[in-house]
Amino acid sequence: PAAPAAPPAAPAAAAAPAAPAAAAAPEALCTRWRATAPLTGGSAYGVTVRVVAADRATEGVVSAALSAQGADIAAPGAPARALVVVAAAPASAATEPDLRGFWEQLREVTAALPPQAKVVWVEHRSAPVDEADRALLDPEAAARAFTVRAAAAEHRFAVAALDLDAGDPAETRARQIAAEFTALRPGVNTAVAYRRGIRYAPEQVPAAPGPATPLDGDGYHLVTGGLGAIGRRLVAHLVRGGARNVGIVGRSPADPGAEEFLAQMRLHAEVDYLRCDVADAAALTDAAASFGRRWGRLLGVVHCSGGVNPFGSLRRRPWSEAARVTAPKVAGSRNVVRLARAQGAGHVALVSSIAGALPHAGRGLVDYALANAYQLALAEQSGDDGTTVTAHAWPNWVGIGMEADDSVAAGHSITLDQALTGFTAHLRTGGGVVFPGTAAPDSVPPPAPTTAPPTTAPARTAPTASAATAPAAPRSTPATRPAAEPAPAPAAAAGLAYTLVRDAFVDVLGEDPGDCPLPDLGLDSLVIVDLTNAIERLGGITVDPSLVMRARTMADLAARLPGPAGAPPAAPQEAAGPGTPDAPPPAPDAGGQPAAPAPDLGALLRPLLVHGQQQGH
Ligand SMILES: NC(=O)c1ccc[n+]([C@@H]2O[C@H](COP(=O)([O-])OP(=O)(O)OC[C@H]3O[C@@H](n4cnc5c(N)ncnc54)[C@H](OP(=O)(O)O)[C@@H]3O)[C@@H](O)[C@H]2O)c1
DSSP, rough: OSOOOOOOOOOOOOSSSOOOOOOOOOOOOEEEEEEEEEOOOOOOTOOOEEEEEEEEHHHHHHHHHHHHHOOOEOOTTSSEEEEEEEEESSTTTOOOOOOHHHHHHHHHHHHHHHHHHHEEEEESSSOSSHHHHHOOOHHHHHHHHHHHHHHHHHHHHHEEEEOOOOOSOOOHHHHHHHHHHHHTTTTTTEEEETTTEEEEEEEEHHHHOOOOOOOOSSEEEEEEEETTHHHHHHHHHHHHHOEEEEEEEEOOOOOOOHHHHHHHHTTEEEEEEEEETOOHHHHHHHHHHHHHHHHHSSSEEOOOOOOOOSSSSGGOOHHHHHHHHHHHHHHHHHHHHHHHTTOOOSSEEEEGGGGGOGGGGGGGGHHHHHHHHHHHHHHOOOSSSSSSEEEEEEEEEEESSSOHHHHTTTSSEOOOHHHHHHHHHTTTTOOEOOOOOSOOOOOOOOOOOOTOOOSOOOOOOOOOOOOHHHOOOOOTOOOOOOOOOOOOOOHHHHHHHHHHHHHHHHHHHHHHOOOOOOOGGGGHHHHHHHHHHHHHHHHHHHOOOOHHHOOOHHHHHHHTTOOOOOOOOOOOOHHHHHOOOOSOOOOBBTTBBBOOOOOSSHOOOOOOOHHHHHHHH
């Protein structure tokens, strides 16, 4: 996610609200934990591992268990090829989240690891394996566990995020850690929990829709970030569904486009906007009190507030920048949930992202992954009152608001109509609901039907910059491939080649050079070799290092990448050209590789996406 979307369509006519276009309910998934077979075999012989724990006793017992498997324990400060971190068991779920220390620790430990490192990260109360766990779930611990997986996806580390039972003896937990460490293979990105000695793994299963939610009751709906791109669509959707009073909050003054949107909404309902930072609990309470004096009780909250930093490596993102992204989704989500519970509202919908659910979707956006993972975990935490909290992990809304990274959007996109159908069906499902989306079905921003309530006022600028760092595939290329066999459209394929190159640069240099001339970067021959290796590793292709040496920019290099092994390099215009979007892509074999020589770069890169999706689930 990043930059504001394509230009808005013309303002919609202010006619009576029209029913939304019929759309099939999108696939919606939730996570269940299932018992799996215990791990057997493996050896950690000769692997140097650094052990970091909250206390010396834990460090000692975990080190002993790893040594028993053949691992060498790295002395403090010495280099290591692997890392085991055991976080302290959460003190109390009531304490305010403090993710700064975690963020700095994650940056430090990942910066010290070589590519292909192994990481085992241990938390407690981070996995809701059963209902009892759900009541004890610590959303902060769950968000940390997921964020480590997103960071590992970014840095190509093998990772196992473990959740252990703090009630088990230290030796038992140390043996579980050592077993997972020993079994961890390159390329694996997984979550595991142990309860009473049984090993559990998460599984995505279909989410049953929640109960129908009438919107037209006495009282008001609160929409945070309701003047943003998605917020406007959801405000219009609530009004269309019968909501009579809607209070919107956001930090900025309403600009003329926002005023026009509000005026159009007011033809159908009472709608007001107040300035308020959702991370400020007192300010949010004041805003709600003001709406309450006018309209009575709070019926429900849709929490859309959020923002994203430019695409960039975790290594280069200090907490001061990350905190801007986490504030509306961590403190802000806690505040809206507290408010809703205090006022007896029926539901809270947290507008979250798949970047908080699929590790590969959080690459280059690890802070955004943390923020969204927190929302999903907060919704999983069970409450014992009448307020249903649901977090929707959305894929890229085609043409609306923040844009997903090309490699993510190519596999995980949803149309406006599908999103609104999914939103209604799962408004009161409870817990985290993931909408994985499909390959971008249509890159054109949805037109504003003349009889619909306004969904069209200008999207306000999000604090983002991925458009500046990646040549996004033109949004106007329709892709007609069937959803069951997703493959990137040719234009998206050019974007994917760029994403591959950019990933390699981020991997090796720790930052995205954007469109900076490569000769200006002063790359020495060692770095050129590393970059060549990274592109080959990530893309499964063979690259002549002289290509990397001669390329003027990352985009130039992406356009010159070769086709499948042995094929001549694609001319720049071929890589970006229209191609044949209707031609069926080659089916991947069991290993995820193309079964036959791929005709275009999209097919060449497809295994990357498929691989990423499998990793994420
Ligand atoms: N667009 C997508 O495809 C997509 C996909 C997945 C998830 N999402 C999620 O959808 C939500 C909305 O995204 P969008 O694309 O509509 O972005 P957007 O156009 O930038 O809207 C975000 C809104 O949040 C408000 N906001 C940000 N920080 C706030 C704060 N601290 N307090 C109060 N309001 C705040 C902004 O207004 P002010 O700046 O005036 O405060 C703005 O109105 C985000 O949470 C995002 O993570 C979007």
